[in-house]
Amino acid sequence: MKQTSQIARPVQRTPVDRIGYRFQRFMHIEGISGILLVAATLIALIWANSSWSHVYFDILNIHFVIGLGEKVTINESLILWINDALMALFFFVVGLELKREVVIGELSSFKKAVLPALAAVGGMIIPVLFFWLFNRDNSAALEGWAIPMATDIAFAIGVLALVGKRAPIRLAVLLTALAIVDDIGAILVIAIFYTAQINLVMLFVGLALVALLFLYAKLGGRWLIVYGAVGIAVWFAIYLSGLHATLAGVLVALTIPVRTKVDTARFSQWMRQLLDWFDNESEKNGERVPTSVQRTALFEMTSAIEHADSPLHRLEHILHPWVAFLIMPIFALANAGITINTELLGAIFTPLALGIILGLALGKPIGIFLSTWLGVKLNIGTLPKGVTWQHILGAGVLAGMGFTMSIFIATLAFSTGGGHAELLGFRLASPAALAAADMEEIQNLAKLAILIASTLAGVIGYAILRLAPESKMEAAKITPPERS
Secondary structure: OOOHHHOOOOOOOOHHHHHHHHHHHHHOOOOHHHHHHHHHHHHHHHHHOOOOHHHHHHHHOOEEEEEOOOOOEEEEEHHHHHHHHHHHHHHHHHHHHHHHHHHHOOOOOHHHHHHHHHHHHHHHHHHHHHHHHHHOOOOOHHHHOOHHHOOOHHHHHHHHHHHHHHOEHHHHHHHHHHHHHHHHHHHHHHHHHOOOOOOHHHHHHHHHHHHHHHHHHHOOOOOHHHHHHHHHHHHHHHHHHOOOOHHHHHHHHOOOOOOOOOOHHHHHHHHHHHHHHHHHHHHHOOOOOOOHHHHHHHHHHHHHHHHHOOHHHHHHHHHHHHHHHHHHHHHHHHHOOOOOOHHHHHHHHOHHHHHHHHHHHHHHHHHHHHHHHHHHHOOOOOOOOOOOHHHHHHHHHHOOOOHHHHHHHHHHHOOOOOOOHHHHOOOOOOHHHHHHOOHHHHHHHHHHHHHHHHHHHHHHHHHHHHOOOOOOOOEOOOOOOOOO
16 A cells, blocks of 8 residues: 555646645644743833833733623723733643543553653642742732643643653653643633632533533534533623633533544445545546536535544644644733842842742652652552653753743732632631732732742753663654643
8 A cells, every 4th residue: 555655646736835735744843832922921011111112011901891781791901802812712621631632542541641640730739838838828819829730731742852862752651641640730720729609600601501511512512613602601791700710621621522422333334435426427527627426515515524533633633723822822921921120130139039930840740750750659550661760850950940820829819809718718818918919910929929939940850861771662753742
């Protein structure tokens, strides 16, 4: 059988096609999304500290109004639209990845999920303890306790790709699965601890719409436009309920079908029949204009191909480039622009900054390594073949690259109103302490600490893995993750 590369294409590529092909190749280069995030961060930092800084902040404070009448109106600044609306798409892709891994992937069985889950839990608890030890006497700073929990998988996988043959493919799989469990923790934290007063009516409307999508999926619904339209309505309802609007993305993602109901044998047989129809018409009509029979065959082939793949995989394929190469850089551009001055640099050694830096750069690897070691020693799980303890340590350090998720949590923790942990019956910060604090300065300090910690984690993690012996197993031919 001929290789695909030896078969002549039915259509010659036009100059536009060649440009598009090269762009697609560029998008799938390992670590490109991470490079774009770094570039956006540097642009934001330079812009915010230049003579044009007022333009940067003025743009972010431009207000946009969307509404369906006086009672259903959202009037927010550009930066809040980015953090609430665009990031909902990011969390939607996170939800798709989560469902895929739980149903058919690396978290689909106890044996597969136990070690990454243990590692992730340890990697969340220990950083929080580090942060608490530094800030236990500062009620306002304690609002940011969840910041060092997070992992930016796009950056971590990007650095892992640079390691090459010293990083076995199973290490990349373990790190990805760990990050997914980490994301579950982050989602729960946002939903429980960073939620203001809840409007139960709008929450009920949002959950009812989600239930409607579950029913649509159960009845075999596969139209992406239905999921999209109802998903927008869910976003509005969740936003107006008081829960953070990004949670709508996760809820809608969990309704998307991950399995296909197509019989593979019947699919192949049907496609061959359609190709026979197409070929028979080609013998009768040599012109390039397709006949009505050929157009019918093409329509049926397109329909069959769409049904052969699951809606979840199709959405991942469609949205991943937009999230990785547009939404995440925009988020970094909007949120990483902090005004750096001597006062801010001097505050790096304050408990808040040290809690974040040491929580991410030190607490993460300690928590991941110890919980993994404990799981193996108790015979709960086993290390993947070809993965050594040096690999686990290196991956644990890379998990300390919090960046996107940590910055996102920092914007919630140190917003004007602060957090709302009192909903669970205890308080992490008093309103008086929060009112007295300059939230913008605290937020800037937290972001600077996150950038420092993520840089340290990336450099140290790379060095640890680079010094590991070259794996005899297949090297980690890492592709960009389905989300950033």
